[in-house]
Amino acid sequence: MRVALALLLVCAGQAWAQAPDSTKRPLARAGTTAVTAQTVPQVPATADVSAYAPRLVARPDLRPAGIVTQASERQAARIKGAVCGDPDIQGETMGNIGGPGACGVEGAVLVRSVVGVTMQPAPTIDCRTASALKDWVATGIKPAVGTTGGGVSRLRIVGHYACRSRVGGGSANNRMSEHAFGRAVDIGGIGLASGREITVLTDWNKGQAGAQLADMWRSACGIFGTVLGPNANAAHRDHFHVDTASYRTGSYCR
Numbered sequence: 575m576r577v578a579l580a581l582l583l584v585c586a587g588q589a590w591a592q593a594p595d596s597t598k599r600p601l602a603r604a605g606t607t608a609v610t611a612q613t614v615p616q617v618p619a620t621a622d623v624s625a626y627a628p629r630l631v632a633r634p635d636l637r638p639a640g641i642v643t644q645a646s647e648r649q650a651a652r653i654k655g656a657v658c659g660d661p662d663i664q665g666e667t668m669g670n671i672g673g674p675g676a677c678g679v680e681g682a683v684l685v686r687s688v689v690g691v692t693m694q695p696a697p698t699i700d701c702r703t704a705s706a707l708k709d710w711v712a713t714g715i716k717p718a719v720g721t722t723g724g725g726v727s728r729l730r731i732v733g734h735y736a737c738r739s740r741v742g743g744g745s746a747n748n749r750m751s752e753h754a755f756g757r758a759v760d761i762g763g764i765g766l767a768s769g770r771e772i773t774v775l776t777d778w779n780k781g782q783a784g785a786q787l788a789d790m791w792r793s794a795c796g797i798f799g800t801v802l803g804p805n806a807n808a809a810h811r812d813h814f815h816v817d818t819a820s821y822r823t824g825s826y827c828r
């Protein structure tokens with residue numbers, strides 16, 4: 575009886591010892607890596623999960639109803655504050671502005687911000703110019719500044735709609751300025767989140783900020799019909815003038 579039991583245990587022991595080796599495994603498909611004992615993730619023995627279960631299951635959390643409501647309220651506010659049919663341009667619709675003589679703006683808007691960057695103060699311009707300003711901030715100014723000072727937070731506006739003639743244009747001085755039609759904006763500085771400002775007057779041609787200003791100036795050319803900076807003339811030593819006048823010859827950038 576004892577011998578029989580011992581024999582049974584020995585046989586059973588041999589069967590267990592051979593079990594893993596004799597188990598048939600599915601063949602790996604061409605181009606894939608076979609799963610081996612080495613590639614199976616090792617989990618601590620105490621973990622109450624299978625060694626084959628993914629260790630980190632990326633499962634989206636259900637958002638609390640409050641957050642969903644806040645997000646849709648924000649979206650509704652963005653749409654409500656949008657002008658020119660673009661949620662990235664926030665401001666107020668002003669309609670047609672009549673001025674003395676030829677001056678005036680058709681479909682004027684007061685632009686408070688574009689792509690989250692505050693205009694200080696809000697310029698009065700037309701939608702074509704507002705849209706160009708948005709494109710410039712998004713594709714030119716923001717990339718030029720990058721993470722410097724925490725990024726761009728505002729543009730210091732030193733000129734927008736004004737019924738006046740051109741300045742600093744030499745013989746063309748008596749022509750009406752694009753400002754007189756709400757098609758131009760003057761920018762004196764680019765405010766950073768840190769509170770610092772990249773200033774056209776003091777930073778042009780100087781160090782990193784000078785290089786960033788040069789990048790901004792270059793990126794405006796093409797988006798706007800006219801781009802003038804400190805290199806154009808003394809009247810523009812302290813600001814960038816950008817306008818959406820169109821020329822048959824393409825953009826005029828100096």
Ligand SMILES: [Zn+2]
Pocket residue numbers: 733753758759760814815816
């Ligand atoms: Zn100007």
